[in-house]
Amino acid sequence: MRTLLSARLGADFAKLWAASAVSNIGDGITMAAGPLLVASVSSDPALIAGAAFAQQLPWLLFALVSGAYVDRLDRRRLVVAVNLARAVALAALAVTIATETVTVAVIYAVVFLLGTGETLADTAMNALLPSVVVADKLPAANARLYATFTIGNQFAAKPLGAWLFVIAAAAPFGLNALTFAVSAALVAGIRPTSAPQPQPRASLRGEIIEGMRWLWRHQLLRTLAASMGLGNIAFCAAFAVFVLYSRQRLGLSDLGYGFLLTTFAVGGLLGTAIAARLVRAVGSAAVLRTGLVVEVVTHVTLAVTTSPWVAAGILIVFSIHGMVWGVTVASLRQRLVPSHLLGRVGSGYALLDLGGATLGSLLGGVLASAWEITTPFWIAAVMMTVIAVVAWRPLARAAL
Incomplete structure (x- = not known):
């Protein structure tokens, strides 16, 4: 599959595609295990629902600001930095679960950080794609990325996340931390063929x-x-x-x-x-x-x-x-x-x-x-x- 992708869409797209596939599996695992984790700490429906809201809130608060920074900064390096930060946050959460010190407040803080990182990384990945793939191949490239999301995030990852949580509550979050680290390494290897031209800097x-x-x-x-x-x-x-x-x-x-x-x-x-x-x-x-x-x-x-x-x-x-x-x-x-x-x-x-x-x-x-x-x-x-x-x-x- 990777050879085919490299031949048709380029080696750098193969790295971008692999990074997306890995992180989508990790995200799906956490989406399944996250509610189970909150429910294991609290039986309050409002607190359980609040965790999902805490992850969505950064999009309402920071989406436009994140978009501006995506246009200001090197997009490839931004994705790498954000994915590494998300890996650290998830690893820290896994440690609190393993040591039985996790609280609702800790979960909220971590998912809020994950959501904030998402506003930067997802926007930067979408903006990075045209510098990796030629214009007439964009529909094919986007279709492959969407297919990866559907297979990895929707089909495979969610039952895996629930199963891992039953085996060891910290395991799905530790595995997601690893997927973010692998994704960062893959994106770091991309060498975009084009970049935004410098523009006069405004506020x-x-x-x-x-x-x-x-x-x-x-x-x-x-x-x-x-x-x-x-x-x-x-x-x-x-x-x-x-x-x-x-x-x-x-x-x-x-x-x-x-x-x-x-x-x-x-x-x-x-x-x-x-x-x-x-x-x-x-x-x-x-x-x-x-x-x-x-x-x-x-x-x-x-x-x-x-x-x-x-x-x-x-x-x-x-x-x-x-x-x-x-x-x-x-x-x-x-x-x-x-x-x-x-x-x-x-x-x-x-x-x-x-x-x-x-x-x-x-x-x-x-x-x-x-x-x-x-x-x-x-x-x-x-x-x-x-x-x-x-x-x-x-x-x-x-x-x-």
Whole structure:
């Protein structure tokens, strides 16, 4: 596999791909073991939920600032430094677990540091890719990275993380520390073929404003960013109550619910397999427009069906679209945004993405409590219809 990647996308991409694969497995292990760790320390549901919020909070607080620093600093060295720092934090957490001195406060502090590092490393990795892979290979490169995430993080790592926690509670966190160290070593070996040209240095606030202003003035990327943010409000409002929907509407058991969730991973994996070829065959504009239609159809189907099989089928289609959309948008952004602005524009996307998801999750529970369990899906369908109508013409520019 590595030889094939090196031949088609270059040896440096092979290192980047391997680093992403290793760290994604480590992240998935911690995602499974983390809630188990908090639950072993406290039975308070609020404290358990708070750990997830502590890891998400840095994106709301630091996303734009992190993007500015990604554009200021050497991106390769930044990823290496952040991954080493995350390795140290996880190793320290593993020691407190092994010595039975771990507390909720310690867990919160570590996951907050991990989340902060994520705002820097993820943004820098996305901005680093165009300096490693030539422009016309970006869709293929992004598809491989997305596939790695789906296989490593979603399929393999989570059951492994739970199993390791049962064997030895400190083991999954120690292993994740090792994956970050290996990832840092791999990225350190990359020699980008291009780098951002030096730009006149402004204040941090001025640099952030420059990036957001550039994004706002670019019609296509502005449309995509707004569609992503509003679309995540619709999606997360509907899927925030998905476990209750599965029980009450589809009549599934907890085990059935777990199997239904695997449709996201199955569809995502299929999406990564066809994304680059689909973009080449029909063009970015057709892919993006079709994606908006798929979103509307998905929400309507889930609102009207009571069949688990129909729900599973439409979720696979939706997940294929989600992966193809992600690959297409990431590749467009990496090709259209000037290299020295990639970090700031990318962090602006991330802020809209997470902000929409957070707002949608809050709205979903309120809507389902006030009306019916299917109400969030109907509202999501209406929202996505409006988004599709407004975005339809601007998305034609993706063909250019």
